[in-house]
Amino acid sequence: MAGLTGGDAMNHENHIVGTKPGSILTGGFVLMCRNWRCLTWTFFINLVLAAIATLPYVAQLSALLDHSLAAKSFTGRLDLGAYIEMVGHLGERPSGLWNSALSLDILFAVVLFVFTPAILSIFLGDEVASLGNMFRVGLRFFWRMVRITLLFALIAGITLAVLGAVRTGLLNKLDDIYVERAWFTWALITALIVGAVAVFFRLWFDLAELLTVERGTYRIGRIEDRAVRRTLGPALKLFRIGFLRLYLSFIFVGALGAAGLLLALMLWHALPPGSTFLAFVFAQIGLFLLLASRFWQRGLEVAWFDYAGAVVTPQVAPIVAPEIPPSYPEAPSDPLPA
Amino acid sequence: MLRTWHSAALPLLCIASGLWAQSAATNSAKPLSDRIVAYTIDAKIDVNKKTVDATETLAYRNATGQPQDTFPFHLYLNAFRPESTFSLEAHEGGTRGGGENKYPPEKIGGITVQQLTVDGMGDLTSAMQFTAPDDGNMQDHTVMQVKLPRAIAPGETVTFHLKFHDKFPVSIARNGYKRDFIMGGQWFPKVGVWWQGAWNCHQYHASTEFFADFGTFDVKLNAPKRYIIGASGIPTGVEDQSDGTQTRSFHGEDIHDFAWAASPNFVIADDTYNSSMGPVKLHALVLKSHVDQTQRYLSILKNTMQKFDEWYGPFPYTQMTLIDPEPGSEIYGMEYPTLITAGTSWLDPAWVLGNEVVTEHEFGHQYWYGMVATNEFEDAWLDEGINSYTETKVLASLYGPRTSVINGRTVAFSDLEEQRTMYLGNPDFDPMTRFAWKFVNSSSYAGVTYGKTATVLTTLEALIGEDTMRKALHVYFMRYRFTHPTGTDFLNTIKEVSGRPDLDGYFAQAVSGTAVLDYAIQDVASNPVTWWEPPKGKNECSNGCRDTVTVHRKGDLIFPVIVEIRFDDGSKVREFWDGRDRWTRFTYLKNAKVISAEVDPDHLVWQDKDFFNNSYVVAGNHAATHKLANYWLFFHQLIAQGLAWLV
Numbered sequence: 001m002a003g004l005t006g007g008d009a010m011n012h013e014n015h016i017v018g019t020k021p022g023s024i025l026t027g028g029f030v031l032m033c034r035n036w037r038c039l040t041w042t043f044f045i046n047l048v049l050a051a052i053a054t055l056p057y058v059a060q061l062s063a064l065l066d067h068s069l070a071a072k073s074f075t076g077r078l079d080l081g082a083y084i085e086m087v088g089h090l091g092e093r094p095s096g097l098w099n100s101a102l103s104l105d106i107l108f109a110v111v112l113f114v115f116t117p118a119i120l121s122i123f124l125g126d127e128v129a130s131l132g133n134m135f136r137v138g139l140r141f142f143w144r145m146v147r148i149t150l151l152f153a154l155i156a157g158i159t160l161a162v163l164g165a166v167r168t169g170l171l172n173k174l175d176d177i178y179v180e181r182a183w184f185t186w187a188l189i190t191a192l193i194v195g196a197v198a199v200f201f202r203l204w205f206d207l208a209e210l211l212t213v214e215r216g217t218y219r220i221g222r223i224e225d226r227a228v229r230r231t232l233g234p235a236l237k238l239f240r241i242g243f244l245r246l247y248l249s250f251i252f253v254g255a256l257g258a259a260g261l262l263l264a265l266m267l268w269h270a271l272p273p274g275s276t277f278l279a280f281v282f283a284q285i286g287l288f289l290l291l292a293s294r295f296w297q298r299g300l301e302v303a304w305f306d307y308a309g310a311v312v313t314p315q316v317a318p319i320v321a322p323e324i325p326p327s328y329p330e331a332p333s334d335p336l337p338a
Numbered sequence: 339m340l341r342t343w344h345s346a347a348l349p350l351l352c353i354a355s356g357l358w359a360q361s362a363a364t365n366s367a368k369p370l371s372d373r374i375v376a377y378t379i380d381a382k383i384d385v386n387k388k389t390v391d392a393t394e395t396l397a398y399r400n401a402t403g404q405p406q407d408t409f410p411f412h413l414y415l416n417a418f419r420p421e422s423t424f425s426l427e428a429h430e431g432g433t434r435g436g437g438e439n440k441y442p443p444e445k446i447g448g449i450t451v452q453q454l455t456v457d458g459m460g461d462l463t464s465a466m467q468f469t470a471p472d473d474g475n476m477q478d479h480t481v482m483q484v485k486l487p488r489a490i491a492p493g494e495t496v497t498f499h500l501k502f503h504d505k506f507p508v509s510i511a512r513n514g515y516k517r518d519f520i521m522g523g524q525w526f527p528k529v530g531v532w533w534q535g536a537w538n539c540h541q542y543h544a545s546t547e548f549f550a551d552f553g554t555f556d557v558k559l560n561a562p563k564r565y566i567i568g569a570s571g572i573p574t575g576v577e578d579q580s581d582g583t584q585t586r587s588f589h590g591e592d593i594h595d596f597a598w599a600a601s602p603n604f605v606i607a608d609d610t611y612n613s614s615m616g617p618v619k620l621h622a623l624v625l626k627s628h629v630d631q632t633q634r635y636l637s638i639l640k641n642t643m644q645k646f647d648e649w650y651g652p653f654p655y656t657q658m659t660l661i662d663p664e665p666g667s668e669i670y671g672m673e674y675p676t677l678i679t680a681g682t683s684w685l686d687p688a689w690v691l692g693n694e695v696v697t698e699h700e701f702g703h704q705y706w707y708g709m710v711a712t713n714e715f716e717d718a719w720l721d722e723g724i725n726s727y728t729e730t731k732v733l734a735s736l737y738g739p740r741t742s743v744i745n746g747r748t749v750a751f752s753d754l755e756e757q758r759t760m761y762l763g764n765p766d767f768d769p770m771t772r773f774a775w776k777f778v779n780s781s782s783y784a785g786v787t788y789g790k791t792a793t794v795l796t797t798l799e800a801l802i803g804e805d806t807m808r809k810a811l812h813v814y815f816m817r818y819r820f821t822h823p824t825g826t827d828f829l830n831t832i833k834e835v836s837g838r839p840d841l842d843g844y845f846a847q848a849v850s851g852t853a854v855l856d857y858a859i860q861d862v863a864s865n866p867v868t869w870w871e872p873p874k875g876k877n878e879c880s881n882g883c884r885d886t887v888t889v890h891r892k893g894d895l896i897f898p899v900i901v902e903i904r905f906d907d908g909s910k911v912r913e914f915w916d917g918r919d920r921w922t923r924f925t926y927l928k929n930a931k932v933i934s935a936e937v938d939p940d941h942l943v944w945q946d947k948d949f950f951n952n953s954y955v956v957a958g959n960h961a962a963t964h965k966l967a968n969y970w971l972f973f974h975q976l977i978a979q980g981l982a983w984l985v
Contacts, residue, residue: 046975047975050971053971054967054971058967062958062963065966066959066963067954067958068954068955069934069953069955071950071961071963074962075961077748081758081759082755082949085949085950088762104974108979108981108982109985113985116985149984179666180628180684182627269748274961276965280968290979291979
């Protein structure tokens with residue numbers, strides 16, 4: 001039986017196998033669109049959890065505003081003084097509004113510990129995009145995702161903390177020389193540098209997660225590898241083929257998502273003050289576009305992996321059958337076996 | 339050619355006509371104040387070491403009516419040491435710019451009086467002693483007193499000669515330096531005030547300002563030529579020195595303090611305002627990084643001066659200097675006689691009126707503090723509070739009553755709301771009349787001194803009317819300018835002008851007390867008169883309804899209010915309630931139901947701590963709730979997605 005390489009063993013029927021790196025953007029986009037259920041389920045849970053977080057806030061607002069003429073301060077142009085007073089009154093009631101809402105925000109992040117590996121698995125073509133599969137597959141990889149995130153927090157956190165401290169020290173020194181616009185320019189440049197490093201870490205660990213899922217999936221001839229730390233090196237190697245192209249594509253997609261959100265906010269801002277329903281619609285469109293860009297990034301990472309993965313996917317030793325001596329003479333003159 | 343007698347008569351005629359006596363520093367032919375002090379200061383600024391070496395001659399006229407042999411002096415710069423009362427209070431209770439937790443060497447400032455002599459009494463350097471009249475902290479060093487060998491008789495003038503050395507701290511509490519900008523505020527030994535039968539010379543505290551007598555100032559400031567200097571008073575000369583420095587002279591009259599600011603990065607912009615007393619030169623020193631804000635500064639300065647001139651009284655000085663302070667310093671937003679520091683930012687959009695608010699406020703202090711020179715230690719509300727009130731009036735007049743701080747497309751904020759918000763942050767800890775350093779913390783000091791006073795004076799308009807209030811302030815200014823009035827003087831003026839001696843009841847609660855004002859619509863009900871019968875048709879009140887509106891005085895402050903009740907037949911009624919009882923009920927028998935009830939329908943009682951319970955509308959409207967809920971929903975979805983980036 002011929003030795004199987006990881007690449008040969010993968011069932012990538014759902015993939016657009018990119019032989020050219022330039023197709024990772026479209027490849028990723030197509031993956032996202034084909035598996036649109038992943039995106040919509042994730043967005044739906046994001047909306048539902050935030051809506052639950054909003055319920056106690058709505059209850060308190062109702063008690064304060066629904067029967068008060070002072071509510072007029074909010075239906076037109078927002079009266080900031082009235083808003084500040086309202087927040088003060090909400091703060092007088094011991095309801096833990098903020099804490100309970102934040103808990104639900106954190107819960108969404110926890111849900112993504114489950115969904116992320118499932119989404120990657122689906123993008124890799126190993127699973128069908130359904131909510132049931134997302135939970136089933138995701139729960140299998142849950143603790144591996146947690147471990148990867150802890151590694152991410154440790155490595156990226158320390159590095160970015162050091163960079164941040166260096167930046168702060170530098171800006172304090174520059175404060176003696178530059179003011180206002182000039183100082184702000186330096187602040188912006190250094191923030192972009194730190195941000196660029198942060199993006200690199202995010203992309204690196206995205207690839208590590210991808211490899212964790214890829215390696216952790218049972219395939220014929222493969223032993224499931226649960227050690228997440230062994231994905232960090234190979235994930236780095238994935239950059240070697242074309243770091244800039246991957247990195248810039250990742251940033252480009254993220255920027256598109258942010259631009260989509262910004263556009264939605266601008267449209268929201270342009271609405272007449274009383275248009276609450278349209279404001280809700282624009283807000284949700286913006287948030288959906290932002291989330292979609294994240295899925296697109298995952299898609300392009302999978303497309304990149306398809307292009308570059310064969311180089312770094314661990315090769316399993318081929319199964320070679322031992323030579324079996326013939327059990328019968330091949331020629332009439334050959335001696336009989338002992 | 340003039341005959342000889344013409345030559346002799348001409349000067350006499352000029353004196354008689356007042357021409358020779360015309361002051362260059364004021365548009366007045368005669369002194370405006372009872373000049374107690376005359377300072378002559380010669381100072382050399384070391385811009386590298388951030389120090390000043392100076393000599394000061396102080397001629398003090400004893401107008402106390404008693405012999406005086408002990409004179410206290412403020413040495414404010416000594417507050418910038420960790421052992422001082424100021425530093426301890428700032429560390430524990432906060433101050434402008436936040437509480438101080440560290441004291442690196444560059445933050446330490448100080449003033450050393452190296453020598454003190456008195457004409458006719460010799461060298462009294464060794465007779466100087468630090469005192470601590472407020473808290474007994476003998477390490478404070480912000481008050482020094484000297485006992486003379488012989489007393490100065492009433493009416494006699496004593497002349498002090500001091501030699502002193504200043505070390506400026508890095509920018510802290512409106513003083514010090516930042517980069518190459520140096521602010522000379524409270525930089526010279528300043529004699530205390532004999533007030534109400536005793537010396538009034540308080541230590542410098544984290545939340546106190548200043549108090550001094552009126553007089554004249556002649557100050558020479560020597561600094562490198564590249565430095566541009568703005569100062570109180572008017573410039574009287576420039577002299578180049580052989581060492582490459584320049585000595586600039588300034589003269590001020592009928593002022594009680596002298597400050598200066600120096601920077602090589604100033605751009606000068608001058609303008610003129612024609613006050614009712616004569617032209618005033620507006621001298622703006624704006625940093626190069628803010629040059630595009632120059633016209634905003636000058637415009638608000640002129641507009642404010644016009645309002646004050648029109649409403650309260652004339653501005654008598656011939657020059658008003660505006661300093662644009664160094665970014666990142668704590669030197670913004672401060673007042674000195676005829677000199678203010680404003681504050682702006684390169685990011686300041688036109689629809690956020692921060693520049694205007696600060697400039698207006700600091701100019702307003704030229705009246706409330708500069709000319710009506712109240713004791714800022716003991717009656718801080720009389721300058722900060724009255725100034726905050728007039729600030730709300732001037733800004734509302736210029737930029738609209740609802741948009742005088744922020745005038746955005748989707749958001750609006752007024753200065754009066756800002757004052758009220760400050761007040762509501764700390765409504766019931768301290769009365770307005772508390773000595774400035776005795777507030778529970780800096781937040782309460784700011785909230786009560788600025789915010790509560792402005793809110794209380796606005797609420798007072800509900801009792802006496804806005805026009806009467808303006809007239810009262812005009813009378814107060816004209817009567818007490820260039821003197822040191824008290825809170826009693828101010829309140830008595832209001833009662834006198836309004837013809838309302840009964841205002842004492844309100845003043846006792848609002849000014850001297852900490853009672854909070856809060857009225858609420860407790861409930862609204864419309865019940866059929868024949869409640870035991872089933873309703874005939876859709877209109878429950880076809881046979882008459884008993885409509886009741888209950889109003890509750892939740893706060894302890896008693897204040898008369900108007901309550902407006904509207905019915906579904908289109909009628910409305912306004913009721914007066916004196917607020918003395920804890921609640922009251924209005925009852926009507928009508929063929930109509932109540933649809934809404936509102937306390938203070940004209941929105942005059944700004945001191946009410948809760949505007950949301952002032953009204954009740956029977957038919958609820960969820961529009962505001964839904965709109966705000968949408969923001970909350972969006973915000974939390976965004977946070978959740980942001981947290982998910984960590985996964």
